[in-house]
Amino acid sequence: MVLGAILACGCRQTGWGTDWLAPGTPAAGETRATPQPDPADGPEGNKTARRRPVEVLQVSFDILQVRAPAGSFSASGKIWNHLDEEVLPAQVSSILHRNGFRVGRGSQNAWHPIRAILGSDDAIRTSRSCMTMSNGYPLLVELADRPGGRNLFLIRRDGTTGGVTLPAGRNALRVEYAVPPEAPDALRLNICPEVQLLAPPPETVVTDEGLRRVAPETPTRTLRELAFQVQVGPTEFLAVGPAPAAAGLELLPGSFFLQEELDGTRYESIYFLTPRVLRRSASRNEAAP
Numbered sequence: 323m324v325l326g327a328i329l330a331c332g333c334r335q336t337g338w339g340t341d342w343l344a345p346g347t348p349a350a351g352e353t354r355a356t357p358q359p360d361p362a363d364g365p366e367g368n369k370t371a372r373r374r375p376v377e378v379l380q381v382s383f384d385i386l387q388v389r390a391p392a393g394s395f396s397a398s399g400k401i402w403n404h405l406d407e408e409v410l411p412a413q414v415s416s417i418l419h420r421n422g423f424r425v426g427r428g429s430q431n432a433w434h435p436i437r438a439i440l441g442s443d444d445a446i447r448t449s450r451s452c453m454t455m456s457n458g459y460p461l462l463v464e465l466a467d468r469p470g471g472r473n474l475f476l477i478r479r480d481g482t483t484g485g486v487t488l489p490a491g492r493n494a495l496r497v498e499y500a501v502p503p504e505a506p507d508a509l510r511l512n513i514c515p516e517v518q519l520l521a522p523p524p525e526t527v528v529t530d531e532g533l534r535r536v537a538p539e540t541p542t543r544t545l546r547e548l549a550f551q552v553q554v555g556p557t558e559f560l561a562v563g564p565a566p567a568a569a570g571l572e573l574l575p576g577s578f579f580l581q582e583e584l585d586g587t588r589y590e591s592i593y594f595l596t597p598r599v600l601r602r603s604a605s606r607n608e609a610a611p
Contacts (some may be wrong), residue, residue: 382600385463388594394590404436405436414550422568423576424565462497466580472578486545490519495513510553514544564590
């Protein structure tokens with residue numbers, strides 16, 4: 323369910339089932355305090371050489387995909403009633419809704435009733451994945467598989483409507499992240515739907531060492547018109563799911579990315595993302611100024 327960029331580690335995935343997560347937020351995260359500088363770094367410390375702590379940022383993501391028959395999330399407000407949908411600017415939220423996407427942020431207290439709602443429906447299935455990212459590489463959350471070559475209607479932010487042809491590939495949510503300076507234990511997420519196109523064959527290039535086979539970068543088709551930014555605190559999670567428009571019109575991006583047909587039955591998915599800031603500290607010698 324999760325496509326990891328290089329240098330990602332700690333991936334874990336479970337099959338479809340009803341093995342619910344423990345009460346609390348969708349996944350328990352860990353936040354470690356920022357390493358404190360050595361006293362020798364102070365004005366009265368060692369002036370010849372000192373060891374400075376170097377902070378290496380890592381971010382863990384727990385992704386819970388919940389799949390249910392179409393209409394379970396798009397045509398019902400039961401889940402969304404417990405989420406803060408005003409976390410996005412009104413104009414951004416409106417465009418997402420009109421294109422079939424819905425976004426909400428939840429607190430630790432919100433997960434308890436959501437979990438109860440999901441657990442009461444025997445038709446619901448879940449799949450959970452974990453990923454730890456380093457060095458700012460984006461996370462790619464794989465969405466429902468749909469055949470390529472589909473013509474969709476994209477409602478733009480200026481109110482106009484245009485046709486979009488999405489080629490064959492893997493549907494995903496691209497998640498870029500950063501730590502806001504004013505909230506060192508929170509994460510600012512930039513999220514955008516995209517299609518990972520089929521990878522082209524390796525190319526032969528000439529180098530100083532001779533001929534080498536190089537795999538070209540996988541091309542993508544990104545729907546920047548549907549990008550959004552949201553800040554998630556250390557005890558919060560984010561939900562991305564289908565809006566009512568996705569159930570009413572299959573030609574919208576929200577339907578294409580979040581709904582699928584299996585054995586003649588139409589399903590839709592909501593994704594719960596729980597990011598947590600992890601930090602590792604190391605020391606390096608540094609001459610005093």
